[in-house]
Amino acid sequence: MAPGADFETSVVPVRGVPTTVYRNAPTTLAEVFGRAASWGDTAALSYEDRTVTWPHYSAMVSRIAGSLVVDHGVRQGDRVAIAMRNYPEWALSFAAVTCLGAVAVPLNSWWNGEELARSLADCGACLLFADGERARLVAEHRSGLPALRTVVEAAPKAHAGDLAWHDIVAGPVADLGTLAAAISPDDDATIMYTSGTTGQPKGVVATHRAHTTGLMNILYQGALHAATNRARSEPVRPVRTPSQALVGGPLFHISNLPKLYVAAWRGQHLVFMRRWDAPKAVALIDTLGLDGFAGVPTMVRQLLDEAEAKGTTLPSLRQIGTGGAPTPGNQIQRIGRQFRREVLASTGYGLTETTGPMVGIASSDFFARPDAAGRPFPVSQVRVVAADGSDAGPGEVGEARMRGVTLAKGYWNRPDESFCDADGWFATGDLVTVDEDGFLRIVDRIKDVVLRGGENIYCAEVEGLLATHPDVIDAAAFGIPHDILGEEVAAAVQVRAGSAIGSAELQRHVAERAAAYKVPAVLVVRTGPLPRNPAGKVLKSELRASLEAHAAVKEQP
Structure with a gap:
């Protein structure tokens, strides 16, 4: 049962299918980002020596959205791409695009010009927010992108864009309430390209409802762990309000993107790193007193190594999360040892196609079950299917199939490619087991099984x-x-x-x-x-x- 009325569920039709949802979830990302103005004159985003307060954040989002609509003719459903490192402009652009009902397309900032151009052509983006390096790369392929009308150079300049950032934030202010009123929960919100480890990246289309439910899953996990800590009298450091978190991973990835709307919903202060650097991360956490950090296992290991080498216990940390790849059991044990189990440590399991985690684990369970990825959230359904198509029993290896409100609508521009089976189950391609208590353990990728x-x-x-x-x-x-x-x-x-x-x-x-x-x-x-x-x-x-x-x-x- 969900912890408290905030996470009460009900069944409603979603795209014609009865689906379990959170009754109190925000309806759209526009509603989420609309809370920015309610947090007073506190810090919202920081990068090096720059800080954006929540009032400034709200004002800039309104101006960007207004300029997109009035000056650049962006309409609901149009695709607007973002290709840059982790700068504040990334977060502001994303909020503005989704608040006006356009579809945000985060692009991999590690791609070369050809890869960027391929995805821009695939999604038919009419406008691109880019930093100087990405703007220059795209400029070399501009002749093959007829739909791309405008490139806004939003961060360190290479003078390769059509407009500079100050041009678009100096534009007209939009009435975000009016724009948001036209957005339906099941309208497209994002197209996120898969990482492409097994082939060409595919654009995964997710709705506003999928993202706002992902937000609720994160809040649910935090509330559940707090309740568990109290019940078990565990010595976890109290979480600060508002919290301050370090963002070291790329915002274009589904494991990091939700940090933007969690921050807007809770008034959290995010500190961005242009790219991951463990010594710098340790210095930022200690100097600024940051209390939250999450990253892929490699980043977490490097953070622990650097902290140990520097002789710091990172005393301000309250929460540490890992995900995006399986976390080795010895790393989980090390987190518990290095922080004396006083931080709220967690992980989750999901894919781009599931708009983030559909299962999660934290608190003492995280340390007691180092090989587990977690149990399904209240609105997530998980099946384990054996090779013969039957449901696998407890402890038996099978493929994870997932169904629920956070599942993406499908792949962009691939109408002939089946996304789910006839009953709405998505095949993850991951081999898993589920124990008697419902905890899921990832065994391997199906394609990572060696048949010897x-x-x-x-x-x-x-x-x-x-x-x-x-x-x-x-x-x-x-x-x-x-x-x-x-x-x-x-x-x-x-x-x-x-x-x-x-x-x-x-x-x-x-x-x-x-x-x-x-x-x-x-x-x-x-x-x-x-x-x-x-x-x-x-x-x-x-x-x-x-x-x-x-x-x-x-x-x-």
């Missing part, structure tokens, strides 16, 4: 075994072709600087803890980081190609 001589080897298991070695910082396991067995296990491992460990020792380390067939036949030791996409996921295709190219060179006479 008829034996299924879960890459996540091999990675977890490698991660238990004290010299190992990061590990990725994957399959490589084998003439007789079909596939064999390979692995790439990042070790600590100065470590003398070799591949043979790490292979023995795995062999002591698992069956022989799970030991990587090929293991590459690196001192530099493994390649990752902006979502924090290891680019195994790149590692596999590098290993195969190395093998081909060795085979040459």
Whole structure:
């Protein structure tokens, strides 16, 4: 049962299908961002030496929305893209676009010009907010983007845009109430492109209702953990109001985007980093007294490493979250040890297609069940489907299927591509188990299962075994072709600087803890980081190609 009336649920028709929703959820993102003016003269966004207060935030959002409508002819349903690093302009642009009923399209700021142009063409964006670097990259492909009428250069300049930021914030003020009144909860709010680890990125279309329900899921998880802490008398540091959180991950990713509307709904102060830098993050948290941080497991590990090296306990932290990729059990134990379990630690599981997490776990459960991703939220449904199509029993491995109000509408410009089955279930491509208490555990990606001589080897298991070695910082396991067995296990491992460990020792380390067939036949030791996409996921295709190219060179006479 949801903790309190704030999270009461009911069943309503959503796109013609009876669906469980939160009764008290905001109806649209316009309603969420409309609360910005209610937080008084306090800080909303900070970046380096710049701070935007909530009154200034609200005024700029109104001016940007007004200029988009009056000066640039942007209408409800038009696509407006955002491509820049984590600057305050990112957050202000997103709020303005969604408040007027246009569709915000966050683009990966790590893409090159061709990749940016491909997605701009795919979504048919009429306007782009970009920083100088992205504006310059897009300018080289502008002739192939006839729908793109205007590029607003919104941050450090390369003089490659049509307009500067001050031009659009100096425009007319919009009546956001009038604009918002025309928006329906089930109108399109965003098109977010998948990370593309297995192919070309696809645009995932999510509604206002999907995002506002994601907001409620986050609030529900916090309320549930607070109630659990009280019931169990756990020594968790009290959360401040309003809180101040560090944003080190890219805003174009679904694990970070919700921070913008959570902040607007709760009056939270967000401190942006242009790009992740662990020493700088530790300095910001300690200097500014920030109490919240969340990032992919790699970022959390680097934060812990840097804090330990600097001799700080990060005493201001109240909340630390991890997600976007499975969190190793030894990292969860380390969080508990380094913070004496006094911070509210949490993780969740979801995809771009589910508009964020559909299950979550925190408080003492997070530490007691380090291999679990959580239990479904009140408005989330999760099935575990065995290979024969039947429902898997407790502890049995199967594919996670998800259904609920946060599920996206489908893929943009791909009408022939099935998004869900006939009953509305989305196939995640993740292998999971669910225990008797309803806690879901991620076993692996289906495509990350190595089929070796008829034996299924879960890459996540091999990675977890490698991660238990004290010299190992990061590990990725994957399959490589084998003439007789079909596939064999390979692995790439990042070790600590100065470590003398070799591949043979790490292979023995795995062999002591698992069956022989799970030991990587090929293991590459690196001192530099493994390649990752902006979502924090290891680019195994790149590692596999590098290993195969190395093998081909060795085979040459």
